Amino acid sequence: MTDAAVVGATDTAEPTMHFHPQPRPGTATPWDFPAPAREVLPNGLTVLRCHRPGQQVVAVEISLAAPLDAEPAGLDGVATIMARAFSEGTDKLSAEDFTAELERCGATLDAHADHPGVRLSLEVPASRLPKALGLLADALRAPAFPDNEVERLVRNRLDEIPHELANPARRAAMALSAALFPADSRMSRPRQGTQETVERIDAASVRAFYEAHVRPATATAVVVGDLTGVDLDQALADTLGAWTGSPAQPRPVPPVTADDTGRVIVVDRPGAVQTQLLIGRTGADRHDSVWPAQVLGTYCLGGTLTSRLDKVLREEKGYTYGVRAFAQVLRSAPDGTGAAMLAISGSVDTPNTGPALADLWTVLRTLAAEGLTDTERDVAVQNLVGVAPLKYETAAAVAGTLADQVEQHLADDFQARLYERLAETGTVEATAAVVAAFPADRLVTVLVGDAAEIVEPVKALGIGEVTVVSA
Amino acid sequence: MREKQAIEGTYMPMGHTAAQRAGTGGLTATEHRLANGLRVVLSEDHLTPVAAVCLWYDVGSRHEVAGRTGLAHLFEHLMFQGSAQVKGNGHFELVQGAGGSLNGTTSFERTNYFETMPAHQVELALWLEADRMGSLLTALDDESLENQRDVVKNERRQRYDNVPYGTAFEKLTAMAYPEGHPYHHTPIGSMADLDATSLEDAREFFRTYYAPGNAVLAVVGDIDSGQTLAWIEKYFGSIPAHDRKQPPRDGRLPDVIGRQLRQVVHEEVPSRALMAAYRLPHDGTREADAADLALTVLGGGESSRLHNRLVRHDRSAVAAGFGLLRLAGAPSLGWLDVKASAGVEVPAIEAAVDEELARFALEGPTPQEMERAQAQLEREWLDRLATVSGRADELCRYAVLFGDPQLALTAVQRVLEVTPEEVRAVAQARLHPDNRAVLVYEPTGPQSDAADAQADENAQEQETAQ
Numbered sequence: 001m002t003d004a005a006v007v008g009a010t011d012t013a014e015p016t017m018h019f020h021p022q023p024r025p026g027t028a029t030p031w032d033f034p035a036p037a038r039e040v041l042p043n044g045l046t047v048l049r050c051h052r053p054g055q056q057v058v059a060v061e062i063s064l065a066a067p068l069d070a071e072p073a074g075l076d077g078v079a080t081i082m083a084r085a086f087s088e089g090t091d092k093l094s095a096e097d098f099t100a101e102l103e104r105c106g107a108t109l110d111a112h113a114d115h116p117g118v119r120l121s122l123e124v125p126a127s128r129l130p131k132a133l134g135l136l137a138d139a140l141r142a143p144a145f146p147d148n149e150v151e152r153l154v155r156n157r158l159d160e161i162p163h164e165l166a167n168p169a170r171r172a173a174m175a176l177s178a179a180l181f182p183a184d185s186r187m188s189r190p191r192q193g194t195q196e197t198v199e200r201i202d203a204a205s206v207r208a209f210y211e212a213h214v215r216p217a218t219a220t221a222v223v224v225g226d227l228t229g230v231d232l233d234q235a236l237a238d239t240l241g242a243w244t245g246s247p248a249q250p251r252p253v254p255p256v257t258a259d260d261t262g263r264v265i266v267v268d269r270p271g272a273v274q275t276q277l278l279i280g281r282t283g284a285d286r287h288d289s290v291w292p293a294q295v296l297g298t299y300c301l302g303g304t305l306t307s308r309l310d311k312v313l314r315e316e317k318g319y320t321y322g323v324r325a326f327a328q329v330l331r332s333a334p335d336g337t338g339a340a341m342l343a344i345s346g347s348v349d350t351p352n353t354g355p356a357l358a359d360l361w362t363v364l365r366t367l368a369a370e371g372l373t374d375t376e377r378d379v380a381v382q383n384l385v386g387v388a389p390l391k392y393e394t395a396a397a398v399a400g401t402l403a404d405q406v407e408q409h410l411a412d413d414f415q416a417r418l419y420e421r422l423a424e425t426g427t428v429e430a431t432a433a434v435v436a437a438f439p440a441d442r443l444v445t446v447l448v449g450d451a452a453e454i455v456e457p458v459k460a461l462g463i464g465e466v467t468v469v470s471a
Numbered sequence: 472m473r474e475k476q477a478i479e480g481t482y483m484p485m486g487h488t489a490a491q492r493a494g495t496g497g498l499t500a501t502e503h504r505l506a507n508g509l510r511v512v513l514s515e516d517h518l519t520p521v522a523a524v525c526l527w528y529d530v531g532s533r534h535e536v537a538g539r540t541g542l543a544h545l546f547e548h549l550m551f552q553g554s555a556q557v558k559g560n561g562h563f564e565l566v567q568g569a570g571g572s573l574n575g576t577t578s579f580e581r582t583n584y585f586e587t588m589p590a591h592q593v594e595l596a597l598w599l600e601a602d603r604m605g606s607l608l609t610a611l612d613d614e615s616l617e618n619q620r621d622v623v624k625n626e627r628r629q630r631y632d633n634v635p636y637g638t639a640f641e642k643l644t645a646m647a648y649p650e651g652h653p654y655h656h657t658p659i660g661s662m663a664d665l666d667a668t669s670l671e672d673a674r675e676f677f678r679t680y681y682a683p684g685n686a687v688l689a690v691v692g693d694i695d696s697g698q699t700l701a702w703i704e705k706y707f708g709s710i711p712a713h714d715r716k717q718p719p720r721d722g723r724l725p726d727v728i729g730r731q732l733r734q735v736v737h738e739e740v741p742s743r744a745l746m747a748a749y750r751l752p753h754d755g756t757r758e759a760d761a762a763d764l765a766l767t768v769l770g771g772g773e774s775s776r777l778h779n780r781l782v783r784h785d786r787s788a789v790a791a792g793f794g795l796l797r798l799a800g801a802p803s804l805g806w807l808d809v810k811a812s813a814g815v816e817v818p819a820i821e822a823a824v825d826e827e828l829a830r831f832a833l834e835g836p837t838p839q840e841m842e843r844a845q846a847q848l849e850r851e852w853l854d855r856l857a858t859v860s861g862r863a864d865e866l867c868r869y870a871v872l873f874g875d876p877q878l879a880l881t882a883v884q885r886v887l888e889v890t891p892e893e894v895r896a897v898a899q900a901r902l903h904p905d906n907r908a909v910l911v912y913e914p915t916g917p918q919s920d921a922a923d924a925q926a927d928e929n930a931q932e933q934e935t936a937q
Contacts, residue, residue, distance in 0.1 A: 019606075025595065057857055087773075156782070159742065162741035315618065317621075321629050382568050390521050390589070
């Protein structure tokens, strides 16, 4: 297609540049994923630290073993409200003063609750790290959880729910979780609760959740950045080290079960100009030996614009701005069990929903029948391994990955070792892993779109029973 | 990569603030110019074995003509469809296969392309950029155009048309910049104009704007400047100079709109919303820095006046804040975005906003507010500098828009020289009802359609890949 167009340029009769052959790469400088130093403070808090020269914005990740399945029955969302309420004042500062002091440090503090636990993420210029750590420690050690501020957070959360339900991607994720997991599993329900459950949350329930699940012995702090000239030992001793709490028994982790019988759920949005698609099931987490092969195979299927899905759906057909395949760990247990969500996500224009899904299934079936090529595998390894120094340039990226490893009960060198394992993974293993991860007949398909336009073409595809629910 | 927010408050650190040590404070850049007019900026940093190649073309949606909105962005997509020595999707394949990442974005004022590479692969990125700058038309064909036209239309649907409030920025822009003004339309363009664009339009666009003299190339990171410059000369040096470009239509406007413009939209959105665009000073002026500080104090974070008033005290809003879209060739735009709490009417919110703005115009910021605003803007700048690609982009920005990349080195100093009185004065002059375009959303039908509150933040910039 490009060769034929060479003629097109000749009519311009313009002078042309001098062409050179494609250059060969220079000698690669070795790069390793940073190795953190691990210690346990006298109060039981685990600390991982990692010096990254030049990274002047220091990232601090706090991981609390307060998982969503620990929320009391009927109070879905209490972990989220607690996470948000950490910045609503302490025993020393009012809610407004606490926020103002954090911003005076040039800091940001985000907090959210997910299946493995609650995470707080602090970013602050290195010179103001001790002061910001003091504020963070006060929030964890002595949160005020004032009645009126918690009530405001609850109302605010209720006001957010209609916005989430109306977001096609969020709505699709909720529908997929509801379809995959049994109703008594916390994973089947929205992470941040529903109207019905959030309404019941108050300061007392937030405090009860805090007292039951937040203590230094089950928390980890990850500190990453340019620590030159920062006396981190002293700063930690003065702040997070002064937090006290009782020891705790590890919580049992409930097993993850999912029903991946091939079927289609259409969430009706009359008049939608696009269909949001989310096609998924559950599969291996990082503890499983198949993980590197699954990462590699999933990248070849839908990791980027030149992967198999976008090669057809975007670059050949123009049905979409982009479709991605990914694996996202849901929760892992210390014993090495756990699960990840394996999914394909994107949006396609409404009239082409049927044809796009037909092509998508053809891509999956062709992959299962013919496998990946060695070239595909090689390019994928070169990218996944090669981008590591780019991907982990910032302190926040390193801290986030280290905290994920802690939360998923992995060794601190998991990511560093993963690059070696990816390089050792062959084409046959990657093919087997991705075909097992995305079997054409064991996928739950959620389509958020105009049911009147898309149901009939989707039924004709034979990818499972089609159910329509209202948005 | 897309900009995270409309706030582009990015400043260099200076002595007495958080960034006292080497690193950002020690950032230096050298400038060079090839015989064909290509400007080059180089900056070495050997801490991590990565390097960024960033190429800004001085062309954006403001250069588009009536009936061809969206062309600059559509063209940016075509730049990834191959050139003389690069087949099909080769730009993506070669860069990703070398362990790099890449993208392109289009805004009102410029189009940029960037590759972040492991340091030993930087020559490949230079070769690829030179190949398409010098020979894109060799490969450009109808098949690519038809395909990328469909991709861009789906990008428009995904990011704007299929999400609640998705077209808010487009509506505000159309009000704030009058009919016929080069910034009246946003970079994504209209479906009709995208449909109407021909292969010849694309070819002419390339011949006009994709000239070495209309571009700035920055290479930042673990590089040897001498070797890098030699590669640049080798690959870009023979690209013929040409100068067909006409200056963009004049974007200057009176300092204030002079009256309140207003549009009420009845749509299926999850909550009422009050948005507004205020006309602000041009980027590159001391008044623009003062306006940035004013918007930060008023609506830049959870200790801002509007957040405290509307979200915390009145409880009339789910979220309330200000963003700043800095523009060099037209007045900048201060963008107010308030999503109402259930059952709250817009006039109550509007009255509170006006009261806060009027009080601020009278009293100015407190010393504590100035300190917080400066600390926040400084951290945003440090975040931009934390990556080689962020640094390369800043150097290109100052080179293209203000003619001097070195201005990046003194930017934060300029903002710290701004006095509270200047912040008050710009608020008094600009942040009042007679200088704004207001957009009100009133929900219709079942409560079912919406996006998260930030859905339209990226509207000022388009990109090639997700």
